Amino acid sequence: xxxxxxxxxxxxxxxxxxxxxxxxxxxxxxxxxxxxxxxxxxxxxxxxxxxxxxxxxxxxxxxxxxxxxxxxxxxxxxxxxxxxxxxxxxxxxxxxxxxxxxxxxxxxxxxxxxxxxxxxxxxxxxxxxxxxxxxxxxxxxxxxxxxxxxxxxxxxxxxxxxxxxxxxxxxxxxxxxxxxxxxxxxxxxxxxxxxxxxxxxxxxxxxxxxxxxxxxxxxxxxxxxxxxxxxxxxxxxxxx
Amino acid sequence: xxxxxxxxxxxxxxxxxxxxxxxxxxxxxxxxxxxxxxxxxxxxxxxxxxxxxxxxxxxxxxxxxxxxxxxxxxxxxxxxxxxxxxxxxxxxxxxxxxxxxxxxxxxxxxxxxxxxxxxxxxxxxxxxxxxxxxxxxxxxxxxxxxxxxxxxxxxxxxxxxxxxxxxxxxxxxxxxxxxxxxxxxxxxxxxxxxxxxxxxxxxxxxxxxxxxxxxxxxxxxxxxxxxxxxxxxxxxxxxxxxxxxxxxxxxxxxxxxxxxxxxxxxxxxxxxxxxxxxxxxxxxxxxxxxxxxxxxxxxxxxxxxxxxxxxxxxxxxxxxxxxxxxxxxxxxxxxxxxxxxxxxxxxxxxxxxxxxxxxxxxxxxxxxxxxxxx
Numbered sequence: 137x138x139x140x141x142x143x144x145x146x147x148x149x150x151x152x153x154x155x156x157x158x159x160x161x162x163x164x165x166x167x168x169x170x171x172x173x174x175x176x177x178x179x180x181x182x183x184x185x186x187x188x189x190x191x192x193x194x195x196x197x198x199x200x201x202x203x204x205x206x207x208x209x210x211x212x213x214x215x216x217x218x219x220x221x222x223x224x225x226x227x228x229x230x231x232x233x234x235x236x237x238x239x240x241x242x243x244x245x246x247x248x249x250x251x252x253x254x255x256x257x258x259x260x261x262x263x264x265x266x267x268x269x270x271x272x273x274x275x276x277x278x279x280x281x282x283x284x285x286x287x288x289x290x291x292x293x294x295x296x297x298x299x300x301x302x303x304x305x306x307x308x309x310x311x312x313x314x315x316x317x318x319x320x321x322x323x324x325x326x327x328x329x330x331x332x333x334x335x336x337x338x339x340x341x342x343x344x345x346x347x348x349x350x351x352x353x354x355x356x357x358x359x360x361x362x363x364x365x366x367x368x369x370x371x372x373x374x375x376x
Numbered sequence: 377x378x379x380x381x382x383x384x385x386x387x388x389x390x391x392x393x394x395x396x397x398x399x400x401x402x403x404x405x406x407x408x409x410x411x412x413x414x415x416x417x418x419x420x421x422x423x424x425x426x427x428x429x430x431x432x433x434x435x436x437x438x439x440x441x442x443x444x445x446x447x448x449x450x451x452x453x454x455x456x457x458x459x460x461x462x463x464x465x466x467x468x469x470x471x472x473x474x475x476x477x478x479x480x481x482x483x484x485x486x487x488x489x490x491x492x493x494x495x496x497x498x499x500x501x502x503x504x505x506x507x508x509x510x511x512x513x514x515x516x517x518x519x520x521x522x523x524x525x526x527x528x529x530x531x532x533x534x535x536x537x538x539x540x541x542x543x544x545x546x547x548x549x550x551x552x553x554x555x556x557x558x559x560x561x562x563x564x565x566x567x568x569x570x571x572x573x574x575x576x577x578x579x580x581x582x583x584x585x586x587x588x589x590x591x592x593x594x595x596x597x598x599x600x601x602x603x604x605x606x607x608x609x610x611x612x613x614x615x616x617x618x619x620x621x622x623x624x625x626x627x628x629x630x631x632x633x634x635x636x637x638x639x640x641x642x643x644x645x646x647x648x649x650x651x652x653x654x655x656x657x658x659x660x661x662x663x664x665x666x667x668x669x670x671x672x673x674x675x676x677x678x679x680x681x682x683x684x685x686x687x688x689x690x691x692x693x694x695x696x697x698x699x700x701x702x703x704x705x706x707x708x709x710x711x712x713x714x715x716x717x718x719x720x721x722x723x724x725x726x727x728x729x730x731x732x733x734x735x736x737x738x739x740x741x742x743x744x745x746x747x748x749x750x
Binding site: 156157188189190191216217218270272273274275277305306307309364365366367368 | 378379380381382383386390406407410417489490491492546547550551552553554643646647649650722724725726727
């Protein structure tokens with residue numbers, strides 16, 4: 137069984153970006169929860185997804201708040217809107233002096249554009265700008281496609297990526313082979329872009345089976361939060 | 377073939393391309409925008425054309441022209457957008473044109489909301505626009521099925537020269553699942569599109585009385601009542617054939633011990649499956665019949681299961697105030713009591729709610745109910 141420490145960063149702001157459907161939200165939500173349990177400091181998560189209508193981190197707000205993570209998301213009925221809502225408290229949250237801030241950005245270059253208006257807020261506090269890659273997604277299945285995606289996101293966000301999160305999976309059909317195949321691609325992309333693979337993320341069941349001699353970076357075990365209605369066992373209705 | 381992880385909207389878009397669609401007309405609306413984004417990226421690679429229309433009304437009429445040329449064309453939209461296309465859909469049904477429509481349903485009525493719904497069942501299956509016509513309606517419940525049914529939709533549209541719709545709730549459009557596309561897609565042979573308006577390069581123009589052929593003017597206008605009625609009779613004949621040959625459904629855990637027959641479609645059926653699996657653990661036997669074609673509707677098949685001796689009632693579960701349940705009532709007639717459970721507004725019923733409702737039905741079952749067996 138593979139045990140690796142929580143992949144912590146010194147930087148205050150950790151931004152997850154990537155292609156549509158790369159798994160940014162699942163990683164960001166799990167990462168925020170992981171931070172509160174492993175690091176003794178306040179953690180907040182900013183739902184900055186202005187392009188996706190469903191499966192945004194705000195849907196896990198109840199679970200996040202229960203775990204002690206502060207959730208910054210549009211208020212009241214606006215949390216269901218598909219509008220480019222940028223809350224004034226986002227900037228305040230970034231400029232605050234204590235704790236960690238996790239930012240969940242919308243997909244592709246269009247989703248990342250919103251970051252460009254906040255570069256001056258991120259820069260002085262220090263940030264990690266992480267690209268979440270899933271090699272089983274149509275437009276990031278090879279080095280060229282992944283580099284193009286990174287380039288497009290960097291252009292629209294005016295931020296430079298500092299690391300790669302290898303998040304290759306097929307939801308319920310994920311195997312160690314699929315994870316390793318994605319990790320190898322991430323390493324190649326990292327070499328070409330001259331940035332490190334900072335961690336591999338995958339559901340706990342598969343994480344436990346990974347060989348540390350093959351996957352040489354920390355493995356971050358995910359517990360799925362973005363469930364489909366039929367995947368939820370019969371239980372109390374989750375509050376939003 | 378490698379299995380890849382796709383969002384439903386992307387999977388449907390890729391399926392359309394694999395089925396040979398080269399024209400796509402659309403106007404953006406949530407929750408199906410990824411179809412357009414994907415087509416904008418992929419269509420140029422296959423030599424296709426995507427026109428973002430000025431409205432859904434324009435989309436409908438662009439489709440009329442494109443499919444009249446004999447090429448495969450389609451659109452995708454969500455509930456209010458599909459409402460705007462109804463006039464053109466009626467025209468295409470009248471003109472006997474093979475068009476494919478994708479409706480990723482959101483909550484209504486009116487502008488409603490952007491969350492999942494199944495409230496366009498009436499609109500899709502009972503016409504939607506004016507006149508005596510039917511749209512062939514396919515309802516996927518998984519992303520792989522969304523791929524397969526989208527490809528099938530193009531085939532069936534051509535086979536019957538009829539508008540064909542893939543009707544899916546917003547969950548199908550937005551969720552992600554692994555899918556694969558057929559390596560070598562081969563269709564059953566289709567009749568030639570000798571009616572298509574392709575220009576007359578290399579052949580004689582199709583003008584009145586030239587070589588005894590009628591002019592090729594694709595239209596739904598017929599001022600002569602005899603001609604118009606004849607067209608309606610042809611359409612009716614076609615719908616009869618669809619009812620005979622195209623009914624599709626899935627039976628889940630249907631067996632003689634079932635006490636309730638659940639009828640549900642799309643992702644709602646998957647929630648019902650979760651409940652049925654749980655109840656099985658508690659030794660309560662429930663079966664599910666999931667219509668895959670909503671028109672033609674598997675009425676005979678539902679009746680056959682409903683009248684099994686142990687069935688106490690038939691429960692329809694929908695993300696609506698009760699639409700398909702009317703077809704279930706019509707199918708079962710007065711042979712069994714009909715129950716309904718639904719949520720609207722974009723609220724997806726939880727497995728817990730559905731289970732509670734089933735338990736309530738089972739608890740209130742009276743001895744008199746047993747007499748329906750005769």
